[in-house]
Amino acid sequence: MQQSNGYIITFSIILTVVLGLLLSGTSQVLGPIQKKAEDLDNKKQILGAVMAPEELKALKPEEVLAYYESRIASKVVDIEGKEVEQDTEGNPIVAETVNVGKNYKKAPADRLYPVFIYHEEGNEDAAISYILPVYGAGLWDEIWGYVALQTDLNTIEGVTFSHKGETPGLGARITENGVQARYQGKKIFDDNGELQAVIMQKGEGKDYDGEEHKVDGLSGATITANGVNDMLKNYIGHYKPYLEKRKSGSSTGVAVLN
Amino acid sequence: MSTETAQVEEVKKPTEALLSKRRKKLVSDPLVDDNPITIQVLGICSALAVTTQMQPTLVMAISVIFVIVMANLTISLLRNTIPSRVRIIVQLAVVATLVTLVNEVLKAFAYDMYKELSVFVGLIITNCIVMGRLEAFALGNKPYDAILDGFGSALGYSWIILAVAFFRELLGSGSVFGVQVYDGISGLFGGEFSLATNGLMVSPVGAFIILGLIIWVQRTKTGYVEH
Numbered sequence: 354m355q356q357s358n359g360y361i362i363t364f365s366i367i368l369t370v371v372l373g374l375l376l377s378g379t380s381q382v383l384g385p386i387q388k389k390a391e392d393l394d395n396k397k398q399i400l401g402a403v404m405a406p407e408e409l410k411a412l413k414p415e416e417v418l419a420y421y422e423s424r425i426a427s428k429v430v431d432i433e434g435k436e437v438e439q440d441t442e443g444n445p446i447v448a449e450t451v452n453v454g455k456n457y458k459k460a461p462a463d464r465l466y467p468v469f470i471y472h473e474e475g476n477e478d479a480a481i482s483y484i485l486p487v488y489g490a491g492l493w494d495e496i497w498g499y500v501a502l503q504t505d506l507n508t509i510e511g512v513t514f515s516h517k518g519e520t521p522g523l524g525a526r527i528t529e530n531g532v533q534a535r536y537q538g539k540k541i542f543d544d545n546g547e548l549q550a551v552i553m554q555k556g557e558g559k560d561y562d563g564e565e566h567k568v569d570g571l572s573g574a575t576i577t578a579n580g581v582n583d584m585l586k587n588y589i590g591h592y593k594p595y596l597e598k599r600k601s602g603s604s605t606g607v608a609v610l611n
Numbered sequence: 612m613s614t615e616t617a618q619v620e621e622v623k624k625p626t627e628a629l630l631s632k633r634r635k636k637l638v639s640d641p642l643v644d645d646n647p648i649t650i651q652v653l654g655i656c657s658a659l660a661v662t663t664q665m666q667p668t669l670v671m672a673i674s675v676i677f678v679i680v681m682a683n684l685t686i687s688l689l690r691n692t693i694p695s696r697v698r699i700i701v702q703l704a705v706v707a708t709l710v711t712l713v714n715e716v717l718k719a720f721a722y723d724m725y726k727e728l729s730v731f732v733g734l735i736i737t738n739c740i741v742m743g744r745l746e747a748f749a750l751g752n753k754p755y756d757a758i759l760d761g762f763g764s765a766l767g768y769s770w771i772i773l774a775v776a777f778f779r780e781l782l783g784s785g786s787v788f789g790v791q792v793y794d795g796i797s798g799l800f801g802g803e804f805s806l807a808t809n810g811l812m813v814s815p816v817g818a819f820i821i822l823g824l825i826i827w828v829q830r831t832k833t834g835y836v837e838h
Contacts, residue, residue, distance in 0.1 A: 356694040364694055368701060372708045379712055383719040390722035 395449065396421045401513035402484050402501035403471045406530050425484075426470045426477045432462045434595030453488045454495060461591055468595065471501065482510045483599075485592050489584025492576040494518035496527065496584060502541070506596045509551065512536045514581065524577030532571065540565040541589055548593055550586035553578040637759040641767035643833065648771040649826045650835060653739040658772045659818040661731045665788045668776035670724050671731060672769035674713045676762065678735050679744060682706050683761030686749040693750070702745045703736070710735045740768055775821045783812030 356364075393414055400409055400421060412420060427448035429437045440446055448467035456464040467486055473479035483506060488497045498514035511534075514527040526532050539551045549566040557572035571578045627634070647653045661671045685705050686693070693701050714732050717725040735741065744764050749757040780786055785793030785808045793806040811817050829835075 356696070361694040361697055364692065365697060365701075368704060372704055376708060376711055379715050383715050386719040387715070387722075390719060390725075394722050394726070 392449070393417060396425075398513055398515065399425065399469050399484055399499055402499040402511045403482055404511075423474050424471055426472055428468050428470070430466045430468055430592075430595045432464065432466070432591060432594065434592075434598045437465060453486045453497060457488045464591070466592060466595070468592075469499075480504055483596075485589065487584050487588035489580055489587065491516050491519045491527075491580040492524050492574070493520070496577070496580055498527075498584075500536075500585065500589065502596075506600050507540050507542050509536050509539045509541065516577075519577050520574065524571070524574040526571055526574065527577060527581060535561075535568040539568060541585075548586065548590055550582070550589055552582050552586075634756065634759050637756060638763035638766070641760075641763040642770065643767075643829070644835075646767045646771065646829070647740045647743070647764050648768055648822070649829050651740075651743075653743060654768055655822070657731055657734055657738060658768075658775060658822060659815045660734075661728065662772050662776040662779050662818050663783065663813055664780045665773070665776045667724060667727050668772050670717070670721070670728060672765075672772060674710075674717075674728075674732055675735055675738065675740075675768055676765040677713060678706065678709045679741050679761040679765040680758055681709050682741060683744055683749040683757040684754055686745045687752060687754040687757035690750050690752075698750065699742075699746075702742060706741050706745070707736050740764055771822075771825065774825060775818055778821045779812045779817050782809045783817060784808055 397409060397417055400417065409417070429446050429448050429451060431437050437446055446465065448469065451465050451467045453467070456466075469484040469486075470477070470480050471482045471484060473481065482501045482503055484499050484501045486497065486499055488495070490496065494517035496514060496516040496519065498512060500512050501510040502508065503510050513533060516525060516527060519525040519527065536551055541548060541550050543549045543566070551566055551568055553568050554561065554570045555575055555578075557570050559569055561567040561569055641647055645651070648655065648658055657671065657675075662668050682702070682705050686702060689701075710733060713735070714725070714729055717728065717732065744761055748760045752760070777787065780788075781792060785791060785806060793808065797806055809817070812821075
């Protein structure tokens with residue numbers, strides 16, 4: 354049966370409207386739940402830098418949020434290490450909502466740099482470690498993570514890395530606990546206070562126990578490893594002014610964006 | 612009166628059993644004899660991409676079952692109203708909507724799975740099995756039959772990708788559903804003994820090999836020859 358053009362057009366319009374309504378309705382209903390899931394995932398990643406993976410896994414979603422609430426304080430700093438509390442329109446900035454990936458597209462000087470402070474329960478001044486987000490490019494797509502520094506602002510307490518599309522079994526291994534554990538106890542500054550970061554070496558299977566700025570590499574994933582190296586060096590570099598201010602004990606001050 | 616004759620005919624026609632022989636065949640045929648992956652060789656891309664581990668594969672299988680059954684049902688219900696000149700785009704719109712729904716639900720209730728699978732779930736749209744069933748069956752059959760047909764094809768797809776995932780996870784990561792099997796076996800024999808995982812199985816090449824072996828075994832047993 355050959356339908357008329359009018360019928361086809363009417364049918365298409367009705368179908369489009371019905372499907373469109375269905376989709377936008379679902380998105381409306383599920384939107385808040387999705388936001389919560391994203392938020393939880395984000396906080397889990399932050400906590401992952403300072404907590405053992407098994408410990409974190411054992412927590413229920415509400416427990417993760419409660420733990421985060423009681424143990425993590427956050428602030429946002431700019432490239433000079435000054436605290437930023439409001440955006441140009443005077444709205445308060447919350448570190449958890451700062452999208453590091455989006456900020457990465459801006460010039461380093463214009464980016465916002467969130468800092469998450471892991472502290473003793475109920476006492477925000479008794480910091481245990483400082484968790485800094487890092488972001489960069491792997492072989493295929495973006496890679497990101499969090500680096501937790503001890504109170505000397507030099508020794509790495511722990512790291513967590515994530516990636517979007519690295520090769521499974523090769524570059525994707527940066528998410529493995531065993532690989533991330535290699536960073537523990539390494540140092541990011543040398544004795545002269547210069548930023549050395551931690552460099553993943555080429556090849557795998559060597560012991561870099563005594564070397565403060567080197568970790569064992571990923572066999573077959575040199576480009577991803579280089580991406581991780583660049584990410585750490587660049588991003589921690591942007592935090593250097595903040596870390597130095599923090600170390601010298603001077604107040605970080607409040608920056609005014611204009 | 613045309614309406615009257617139609618009614619008379621309906622009474623004469625004996626109603627078909629809910630699970631008659633023909634209907635059972637709709638579900639069972641695609642499982643082995645006319646399997647979408649091993650016989651029709653459709654939907655290979657996703658069979659290769661998601662099967663490194665059992666858990667995401669299971670989620671993928673459930674998603675595909677949902678999408679095929681619902682798409683078959685929708686198209687079958689609309690089969691007399693869909694203008695034949697735009698039927699492909701109508702099918703595509705329905706499938707795309709269902710896939711987006713699955714993706715949104717995963718994002719809300721299984722965020723970890725969403726992170727891992729969202730790319731592949733999106734690709735269900737291009738899974739030839741879905742469009743194939745809509746075009747070949749749902750457009751010309753009643754809703755209930757269309758549901759059975761879609762369910763059969765989706766099950767045929769699901770058990771193959773689950774089988775591939777089982778071998779890939781076991782041999783590639785030494786685990787099943789995330790439970791370490793190799794470590795347990797090694798533990799039985801003491802510290803010196805350990806099983807090595809095969810990195811090849813983690814890469815898509817491993818899926819090709821396993822899939823090839825499954826097809827080989829199946830065709831040897833059924834005697835199926837490509838014409």
